[in-house]
Amino acid sequence: MTHILAAGDHFVAASLFIDAIRARAPREDLTFSSITLPWPHTPFGPIGSVHEASGSVPELIDALAGARIAVTQMAPFTAEVFAHAPDLRLISVCRGGPVNVDLEAATQAGVVVSFAPARNAVAAAEFAVGLMLSAMRRIVTTDSELKAGNWRGDYYAFENTGLELDGATVGLIGYGAIGRIVARILLAFGTTVLAYDPYANPAALAADGVEVVDLEDLLRRSSVVSLHARLTAETHHLLNAENLALLPHGAVLVNSARGGLLDYAPLPDLLRSGRLGALALDVYDVEPPPPEWPLFSAPNVVMTPHLAGATQQTAHRAASIVSADIARYLTGEKPLHVANPLVLDTLAETARP
Structure with missing residues (x-):
């Protein structure tokens, strides 16, 4: 037996x-x-x-x-x-x-x-795209405002409106099983997809309709950046204050992969300065984040409690x-x-x- x-x-x-x-x-x-x-x-x-x-x-x-x-x-x-x-x-x-x-x-x-x-590749990929849309179109923010009794018509003012995926350039950091599904979904939206992954096969990415670039080029060109890499000693704080400064003004950053890939310390200032137009997170450097965590009071942040694969x-x-x-x-x-x-x-x- x-x-x-x-x-x-x-x-x-x-x-x-x-x-x-x-x-x-x-x-x-x-x-x-x-x-x-x-x-x-x-x-x-x-x-x-x-x-x-x-x-x-x-x-x-x-x-x-x-x-x-x-x-x-x-x-x-x-x-x-x-x-x-x-x-x-x-x-x-x-x-x-x-x-x-x-x-x-x-x-x-x-x-x-x-x-x-x-x-959980399909679940995580769909969730990442959902986070993108929520952040780009202010879905979570306006939902909370309306439930609090505030009809925010000013979000229709040009400077407060959101962004579309159609015609946007989205940079994927990591192109494994999840990143590949995210790319497939984004391409159906009419998005230009860039990818940074030192271990990926460039010919395979090209066949998928994805452009392979280095990390700095991806950050400079992407209006949306989404993390899908594995966390290793090599990728810890892969995104940090120095290279996040390369992002176009108003860019959207999504992390539904691992908290350690991203240095969270500079994010509140990047949001308040407008360098980051919005931030969407499902993972954190400390889980759960402490009550006094600075990003709780930062503008234009969407947060979920590590649910991408659920x-x-x-x-x-x-x-x-x-x-x-x-x-x-x-x-x-x-x-x-x-x-x-x-x-x-x-x-x-x-x-x-």
């Missing part, structure tokens, strides 16, 4: 995992147990050596008793967990990256870690992607999306006669 722990939460429930695995691997030798982690009702955060995790290490250790496979979105797989889970051989994390797993400890323990790339389709897609890799593992195939392939190489070497 192979025992599987489904560590779900209030977005991707344990039952979604179990149903998806049973559909992909209809075997009689599988047994299941489950726990429900408190996210998103309780914010995620660092736990031990991992980031963006939910729940507790002792709870997870107890739940893993006898489990050979674990599937989760947020459970904290720290070095301590691996030390107390000798039967564990596979963890499937239904996120774009397994940031809640100590990969070094997993590799040392001989545990394969799989993940779910692009699970759709029912994302939850189902996430469970489907990881269950497919679990099914491959159960039949002796290599999972497609492995964060520590060295473990697979070691297992293959050990299995040789």
